[in-house]
Amino acid sequence: MKTNPRQLTLLSVVQDKGAVTVEQLAETLGVTLQTVRRDVQRLADEGLLARFHGGVRVPSSTVENIAHQQRESLHAEGKQRIARCIADAVPNDCSLILNIGTTTEAIARALLKHTGLRVITNNLNVASILSANPRSEVIVVGGVVRGLDQGIVGEAAVDFIRQFKVDIALIGISGIEADGTLRDYDYREVKVSQTIMSHAREVWLAADASKFNRPAMVEVARLSQIDRLFTDAEPPEPFPALLTEAQVRLDVAR
Template sequence: MSQSFRQPDILEIARAEGKVTVEDLAERFDVTVQTIRRDLTELANAGKLERVHGGAILPSGVSNILYEERRRLNEPAKAAIGRACAAAIPHNASVFLDIGTTTEAVARELMDHRNLMVVTNNMNVAQILLTNKDCEIVVAGGALRRSDNGLVGNLTARTIENFKFDYAILGCSALDEDGDMLDFDIQEVVVGQTLLNRSREVFLVADHSKFQRSAPVRLGSIRDVDQVFTDRPLPAPLAENCIGWGTRVQVAGMPGKRQST
């Protein structure tokens, strides 16, 4: 297979899985590891991938991946995270759902919940929950970010200050090894920081690709989060910190599996 045919497929695998490894790609395409390394180097030079030890990841930096690409990234994992998180939310609760494709997965799993009040700054979440007739939906005001139908900024934060939620479901663009939750838009971070102070319990939903990315704006630390829902075990140093902080970690798709308690 020539490089021109191989490289688009490599990009699709990276979008689906968050990361590609040299050994796995060499086996998939039945070529040498040296050939795959050249492919990854060319893709990295073109800005389409970012080289890491043993493979490559989707590029990160100061701008986020396009929203439709993020929707396709790790879809099965996000669905599993959504199911696990929704199962931890009881009926008769007030819930805030944040911007993000994983929080949208949570919303899809709340369709059978009864007597919910859901406040959201995610217009996609509001649209998903419209068919749940037993759910009151409140859309937080703010400036509409057309790229993902999110409402952001100080007006959104001021709306949130009028509530005390039973549960806040947060996403993030990246999760640093020291436990910092990171994002790209400071206007969105203002909303997340307000939520940390206006919720009885805070859940973070983040698939494993967030462990491999970086973003410039700090939202907060998962030491301030009650529970993390993810699809793969956290890196060992971060998992150990979560034990010390008392942050529970549930690995979705692994029944009964908690990385820390």
Template sequence: MENDDKRLKEIAASLPERQKKILALVQGQGYASIEALSIEFDVTPQTIRRDMKNLCDLDLLKRYHGGAALGSSVQNLPYTDRQAICSEEKVRIARMLASHIPDNASIFINIGTSTEAVAKELLGHTGLRVITNNLHVAMIMSENTDFEIIITGGILRNRDLGITGEATIDFIRQFRADYAIIGISGIDHDGSLLDFDFHEVRVTKAIMENARKVFMIADHTKFGRSALVKLGEISEITSVFTNDELQPHFMNLLKETGIQIFIAKQ
């Protein structure tokens, strides 16, 4: 690990000046969009894309749709940055997932910007009963007065209004819902489901254990992304909803598990 860190520092030191500044900016903010960097350095978006490609090829950054971020396995991106990443893809995937939820169903929805996109797409439904540890989801879905929204107890996470803790798990175990709609931070090459927060993972496990079907929303950037805490295996999911930029390895992995795959195309 020490040798890897030394190697990366040596590579960073040899970068062209603009790429050094881009790397420093992303390290300071956690994430930066192509548009913002183009304005910051007064160059075309195509120039920034070439810079980013070089930085990502050197494993200094991780490329996302519309920008780049640090590839940390121990710390997630800030909430507002996660909202911006793959926002168009999330809407398409969320719309597809929502079409598989019938009216008058009971559902769990966990923490995440992807699940919040699903909440918005569910507003046209009727008679839903929703149990959630995500205050953003609760506020979104409260716009439909025909829904019953049940918010878990627990400890409020200020950074994204998620709720976790032992009280959250105990609360969830009182229910048996038709569906669980979950997001995930990363999916390893062997199919391991990964996240950053141990407390959040324990809550999501309880949600999965107490739902008849588990629907996972995950855009293509989540596949191959590292995170510290293991939630479970992809085989524990009923259906995966993703977009059409998935790498062949992960498409084959999903097919081998026998789970349902739904692809939201452009």
């Protein structure tokens, strides 16, 4: 299809944020809701956008995540803000588990000045980052190393994590759907994440704005199973009500 400059800008906004409401697009582009809806319909018909109730998101597969290197550059500034916000909330001298993901890797970098942390992780990238901090201890989970992102998965990883009970689980996620489910792609990774959540006194979820309304195949948990959500923008509808109902504390990294 031939796109006009406004539609190209619309695509750029959605790709930058991952998911955005029609109202936010109209305000950003300085056009009417009717104009945005026409553009969105045309772009969605061409497969360039995926629609959900009240907004649009980047199209994605429900069975396969995008490559780790691409995820590192996507929404990097928002992930850094989330990471700094979490680092401000994490006290020194506590125990943590960090799971797989580029957001948890950003959190690891933000924790480098902390002291007295004991960090368990199934993410070799996180372990490599935090091992540069001589004032904290890193414990690496055993299991199968997934070459595409250096994540450790499988039953051995689950059994290893069951030995511990930590103060805070810091987890990333691939998608949060409008029914309140947290979702990911690899069922082996999901089993590890579920074990991490069940062996922590508090569960903190780090998710940039692109994760809202992003589909993935396997259910990890529900919003009611987390204590705090750290994100980089106000969640779109229907998530504010879902978070209130689930009694999840929302921290928006401005």
